[in-house]
Amino acid sequence: MNRAGENTVKESKLFKLGMNRRRNIAGTVFAMSPLIGFFLFSFVPMCLSLYMSFGEMKTFDIFDIEMVGFANYIHIFTEDSLFFKSILNSFVYAITTVLLRTVLALLIAMLLRGITHGHKLISAILFIPFVCSVIATSVMWKWVFDYNYGVLNDVMDMLGLPRVDWLHETSTAMGVIILQTVWGNLGFGIILYTAAFAAVNRSYIEAASIDGASRLCIFFRIEFPMVSPTTFYLIVMGFINALQSFANFLVMTPNGGPDYSTLTMVFHVYNSAFGYLNFDYGMGYASALSWIVGIIVILFTAANFWLEKKWVNYEV
Amino acid sequence: MKYNEKHKVRRYIVLAVNYFILALFCLFVLLPYLIVVSTSFKTLMESTRIPFHFIPWEFTVDAYVQVLKTAAIWRGLLNTLIVVCPPMFVGIFTSSLSAYAFSKIQFPASKVMFTILLMTMMLPGVVTMVPAYVIYDLLGWIDTYWPLMLPEVFGGISCVFYLRQYFNGLPDELGEAARLDGLSYFGTFIWIFLPLAKPACVAQLILWFVGGYNNYFGPMLYLNSENRFTLQLVVNLMSSGFDNNWPKVMAATIIMIVPMLIFYVTMQKYFVEGIAMSGLKA
Numbered sequence: 001m002n003r004a005g006e007n008t009v010k011e012s013k014l015f016k017l018g019m020n021r022r023r024n025i026a027g028t029v030f031a032m033s034p035l036i037g038f039f040l041f042s043f044v045p046m047c048l049s050l051y052m053s054f055g056e057m058k059t060f061d062i063f064d065i066e067m068v069g070f071a072n073y074i075h076i077f078t079e080d081s082l083f084f085k086s087i088l089n090s091f092v093y094a095i096t097t098v099l100l101r102t103v104l105a106l107l108i109a110m111l112l113r114g115i116t117h118g119h120k121l122i123s124a125i126l127f128i129p130f131v132c133s134v135i136a137t138s139v140m141w142k143w144v145f146d147y148n149y150g151v152l153n154d155v156m157d158m159l160g161l162p163r164v165d166w167l168h169e170t171s172t173a174m175g176v177i178i179l180q181t182v183w184g185n186l187g188f189g190i191i192l193y194t195a196a197f198a199a200v201n202r203s204y205i206e207a208a209s210i211d212g213a214s215r216l217c218i219f220f221r222i223e224f225p226m227v228s229p230t231t232f233y234l235i236v237m238g239f240i241n242a243l244q245s246f247a248n249f250l251v252m253t254p255n256g257g258p259d260y261s262t263l264t265m266v267f268h269v270y271n272s273a274f275g276y277l278n279f280d281y282g283m284g285y286a287s288a289l290s291w292i293v294g295i296i297v298i299l300f301t302a303a304n305f306w307l308e309k310k311w312v313n314y315e316v
Numbered sequence: 317m318k319y320n321e322k323h324k325v326r327r328y329i330v331l332a333v334n335y336f337i338l339a340l341f342c343l344f345v346l347l348p349y350l351i352v353v354s355t356s357f358k359t360l361m362e363s364t365r366i367p368f369h370f371i372p373w374e375f376t377v378d379a380y381v382q383v384l385k386t387a388a389i390w391r392g393l394l395n396t397l398i399v400v401c402p403p404m405f406v407g408i409f410t411s412s413l414s415a416y417a418f419s420k421i422q423f424p425a426s427k428v429m430f431t432i433l434l435m436t437m438m439l440p441g442v443v444t445m446v447p448a449y450v451i452y453d454l455l456g457w458i459d460t461y462w463p464l465m466l467p468e469v470f471g472g473i474s475c476v477f478y479l480r481q482y483f484n485g486l487p488d489e490l491g492e493a494a495r496l497d498g499l500s501y502f503g504t505f506i507w508i509f510l511p512l513a514k515p516a517c518v519a520q521l522i523l524w525f526v527g528g529y530n531n532y533f534g535p536m537l538y539l540n541s542e543n544r545f546t547l548q549l550v551v552n553l554m555s556s557g558f559d560n561n562w563p564k565v566m567a568a569t570i571i572m573i574v575p576m577l578i579f580y581v582t583m584q585k586y587f588v589e590g591i592a593m594s595g596l597k598a
Contacts, residue, residue: 026501027423033410035429037470038436045447052447060453108341114334124584125342128349131576131587133530135548139555139569140348143355149562151351154367183345188591195592244442247533251552266442273446274537286446297440 053288060283072288083289085260086268087296093174093264094242097181102234104182105189106227110219112190113197123194127187138251141180142167173257177249181242189234196230197223225313232312236304243297246270265293356380356566363562379563383571391543392550399461399535399546400528403468408521411471412513415479416505420491433473445537452538459540468528475520478593482516483509519590522583526576547572 048062053072055065076083108126112119129137144151145166153163166172200223208218224231246267249257255276256263263271271277273286281289350370355363356379358372383389417423418430452463486509494504510517535546545553551572555565580587 023421023501024423024425027417027421028425028429030417030421030501030505031414031423031426031429034414034433034471034473034476037467038433038473040470041448041467042436042439042441042444045444045451048451049443049447052450060450062450062454104341108338111334111338115331115338118335122338122342124581126345127587128577128580129345131526131530131580132573133548133576134532135552135555136530136569136573137348139551139565140352142555143562143566144348144351149364149366149368151368157367183348186341186345191588191591195588240438240440244440251532266445269442269445273449283446283450290443290446294440294443297442298438301438 049287049290052284053291055284057283065284068284072285073292075285076289076292082260082263082268083292086263086265089174089260089262090243090264090266093178093181093245094239096178097185097242098235098238100178100182101185101189101238102231105186105193105234106231108186108190109193109197112194123187123190126190129184130187132184134248134251137180137184138248141176142252145176167253168258170258170261173253173262177252177262180248180252181245185238192230192234193227196227200226228312229314232304232308236301236308239304240297240301243300244293265296269293352566352569356563356570358563360561360563363566379561379567380571382564383568388542388545388550388553389547389568389571392545392547395544396529396546396548399464400525400531403465404521404524404528407468407471408475408517408524410469411475411520412479412510412517413505414471415476415483416509418476419480419483420488420504420509421501433476437473449537458538459544460538461544463538464531464534472520472524475524478520478590479513479516481593482513486512515586519586522579522586523590526579529576 052062052065054069055067056071057065112123115122143149147153147163147165147168150166152166156163164172166176204222204226205218208222213221244266246264249262249264249267250270253262256267256271269286269290272281272289273283351368354370354372357375357377359374359376359378362372362374418426448463449458452458455462457463490508490512491504494508495501499507530548531546532548532552535549536552539545539549542553551565551568554568
């Protein structure tokens with residue numbers, strides 16, 4: 001009797017152990033695939049990249065590598081003037097586009113709250129560029145800013161101003177791409193802000209307005225703090241993307257624009273590895289460059305997260 | 317009474333100003349499209365007339381006919397579908413399986429694995445661009461579809477986050493009941509949770525497809541032969557040609573974006589939900 005009881009306990013324990021093991025195996029195996037993908041297609045290449053960054057390669061062949069120590073890194077900081085230029089360009093681009101996009105999206109989301117009809121239609125229109133590829137939008141903007149046939153130069157004519165070769169002039173090329181980016185990303189921010197505003201508890205606002213708070217005061221003291229997680233997300237994700245963006249630059253201004261005024265950090269990496277600079281620099285140099293760029297992006301992201309504590313409010 | 321009247325007038329003015337500013341923004345967004353559409357319906361001669369005029373004098377669909385008769389466009393479309401669709405379906409499946417495990421199965425490594433996934437999202441992708449090419453070159457995968465398809469099969473990390481969030485909203489009891497009835501963990505996923513997560517999966521499929529269809533950088537980097545080009549590369553090649561047949565380039569651009577626009581208009585709800593949720597979870 002006693003023994004039998006013990007046995008059942010033992011058996012049920014074993015059964016439970018088997019159940020647990022099955023659960024653990026199932027969970028781990030099912031959850032594994034994105035991690036395998038990351039390991040194969042990101043982690044392994046990153047290790048290889050670190051190795052390559054200490055070597056010189058004249059071809060794409062990994063076995064044709066000559067180890068040169070820190071020479072690539074030293075070259076980046078001492079002789080590569082394009083590197084510093086590309087950092088500056090990337091930051092100008094990232095700061096302007098992210099700020100403009102965030103402020104405009106917030107403004108439009110506020111305006112959308114204040115209207116009675118057509119809310120859906122307007123946000124649908126503003127979102128359209130988001131589903132269009134970089135090729136499509138670049139064809140459009142190149143056409144608008146074309147020196148000979150562009151609409152903008154017609155407007156300049158009408159105003160009696162001289163025609164400008166927008167995409168081939170140092171002072172304007174970056175501006176055109178910034179405008180294109182803000183235009184293309186407005187809808188994204190608007191959707192996020194609209195969703196965030198919908199989640200704001202109306203009773204706070206009503207209470208404040210009964211107490212006599214002005215519209216502006218309500219915005220800055222209640223609404224803006226309440227959507228601050230969305231603002232933070234837009235800024236951080238915006239920076240991570242903008243600091244690394246270059247496909248639009250490549251299509252709009254091949255090779256980095258007039259006097260490299262639109263050469264971004266990643267564009268410089270691309271040019272060193274695959275572009276016309278490949279003959280001078282090669283894959284080893286490009287790898288070293290990509291690590292420096294990666295570290296800059298990570299540091300900047302970390303700085304954003306550090307600043308987050310100062311102004312983002314997660315209590316809704 | 318008087319106060320009310322004044323109040324009403326003020327409200328109407330505010331409303332009008334709101335509409336006016338929003339209309340300006342809409343115009344700003346639509347203007348490039350209108351210009352391109354207008355050019356695409358012009359003749360070659362008329363398209364280079366200065367100054368620009370919106371309504372074509374000689375309305376013609378020649379450019380569209382020309383583009384649609386180009387074999388490269390159709391081959392490009394087919395190539396795009398081949399590259400994007402199969403890995404997309406597999407990728408959504410693996411993503412949702414992984415999301416289900418993170419949400420509904422309590423296994424010890426769950427926390428660690430999820431944290432690693434979170435961190436990978438913060439890693440800058442630029443670092444993998446150069447070595448990945450070297451590896452694909454070593455494997456002989458350059459100018460094939462493997463580098464574009466294979467990484468997708470393992471699922472997207474943001475997709476996993478989104479779907480996990482969705483699974484979190486479904487009651488755990490469903491899975492427990494199915495388990496008691498003798499279904500395996502995999503069976504519970506296939507028969508109980510996957511059908512329930514259909515709206516979320518559809519939302520992710522749409523975003524995935526649009527992303528894949530619009531992808532330019534990957535195909536540009538890995539594909540060399542023109543008969544393997546995706547639609548984006550074909551149109552890019554057309555637009556950077558030397559003949560500068562503007563109406564044709566514009567028509568090709570319009571033809572390229574129309575499927576996405578139709579997609580967007582009919583599935584707007586999914587787009588908005590998919591994007592709004594990705595932002596709110598942060």
